[in-house]
Amino acid sequence: xxxxxxxxxxxxxxxxxxxxxxxxxxxxxxxxxxxxxxxxxxxxxxxxxxxxxxxxxxxxxxxxxxxxxxxxxxxxxxxxxxxxxxxxxxxxxxxxxxxxxxxxxxxxxxxx
Amino acid sequence: xxxxxxxxxxxxxxxxxxxxxxxxxxxxxxxxxxxxxxxxxxxxxxxxxxxxxxxxxxxxxxxxxxxxxxxxxxxxxxxxxxxxxxxxxxxxxxxxxxxxxxxxxxxxxxxxxx
Numbered sequence: 001x002x003x004x005x006x007x008x009x010x011x012x013x014x015x016x017x018x019x020x021x022x023x024x025x026x027x028x029x030x031x032x033x034x035x036x037x038x039x040x041x042x043x044x045x046x047x048x049x050x051x052x053x054x055x056x057x058x059x060x061x062x063x064x065x066x067x068x069x070x071x072x073x074x075x076x077x078x079x080x081x082x083x084x085x086x087x088x089x090x091x092x093x094x095x096x097x098x099x100x101x102x103x104x105x106x107x108x109x110x111x112x
Numbered sequence: 113x114x115x116x117x118x119x120x121x122x123x124x125x126x127x128x129x130x131x132x133x134x135x136x137x138x139x140x141x142x143x144x145x146x147x148x149x150x151x152x153x154x155x156x157x158x159x160x161x162x163x164x165x166x167x168x169x170x171x172x173x174x175x176x177x178x179x180x181x182x183x184x185x186x187x188x189x190x191x192x193x194x195x196x197x198x199x200x201x202x203x204x205x206x207x208x209x210x211x212x213x214x215x216x217x218x219x220x221x222x223x224x225x226x
Contacts, residue, residue, distance in 0.1 A: 002154065009152070032211030043116070043202055043217030044155075051212065089154070091215075098143055098162055098209030099169075102154040 003027045004092050006103035014111050019077040021106050023090030026071065030092040030101075035064060035075045038087045038105070047088075048075070080110045115139070118203050118218035125193050126226055133188040133221045135203030141216070143209050144186040146178060147202040149220075155202055161186060162209050190223075198225045 005024045013019045023033075031052040036044035050057040050064045050073065057064050063076045077084055090103040117136045125131040135144065143162050147155035159168045161180045175197070177189040190197055200222050204215040 004154070034214055036217075041219070043118075043204075043219045044215075046214040046216065049214060093211050095211040098160055098167065098206070099157055100145075100215055101157075104152065104154045 002104075003030075004090055004101045004103040006090055006106050008106050009104070010107040010109070012109045012111060013080045015082055016079045019075075019080045019084065019108055019110070021075040021077075021088050021090075021108065023073045023075075023103055024071060025073075025092050025101075027092070027094065027101075028071070029094040029096060031095055032093045033064070033066060033073050034091045034093075034100070035062075036089040036091060036102075037084075038089060044089055077108075080108075082110045082112050084108060085110050116203055116205055116216050116218035118201075118221050120221060121219060122222045122224070124224045124226060125190075127195065128192050131190050131193055131223070133190075133201050133203075133223070135186045135188070135218055136184050137203075137205045137216075138184070139205055139207070139216060140183060141205035141207045142183075143206040144180060145204040145206070145215065146186070146188050147204065148197075149200045149202055158188070193223070193225045195225050198223055 034049040035047045038044040066073045087105045089105045091100045145160040146158045149155040158172045179187045200220045202220045203218040206215045
């Protein structure tokens with residue numbers, strides 16, 4: 001039972017444009033959401049997070065938006081750069097446990 | 113640099129031959145996790161340790177065991193690997209459990225079963 005879903009396996013964007021990666025979740029107990037970036041042959045690296053008490057968190061070119069009523073979050077990358085080409089995983093956790101639940105990932109390709 | 117280290121990066125084992133994957137961390141984090149990831153799938157949590165407390169996911173096969181002899185090290189033992197166990201195995205750490213803390217991942221060990 002996939003509690004965190006990323007329905008777009010891949011996304012291609014021109015350099016300089018906005019990349020928008022989407023994530024949906026089903027468990028209303030989730031209160032902390034994270035995005036990870038993964039290059040081939042490396043482990044995922046933490047990118048940005050958001051607590052459920054916020055609806056937006058920004059870090060440089062990366063912004064995460066959370067819509068709790070829709071159980072949806074998105075990652076915006078502006079402007080997109082070729083070095084952003086990677087697989088992006090959405091993850092969620094609840095304060096009641098230590099587990100993190102991951103989506104299946106979206107492969108982003110930024111075209112120069 | 114503080115980090116999560118996994119050895120080996122690539123492991124080949126024979127069907128039914130026990131294999132051990134290792135993970136070490138210099139972050140002094142309380143929680144250590146083992147994930148299995150197959151191609152195009154989400155990382156699947158196998159188990160985690162909060163300090164010395166072991167937590168097994170309900171659907172983790174009995175074939176998989178883990179040991180955490182101290183804060184820094186954690187091992188994944190696969191007692192009788194099958195072809196279906198071929199995957200990337202990711203170790204991760206987190207300073208604390210619960211919300212508000214991100215995980216730090218190692219580079220993974222790619223397991224091949226022949």
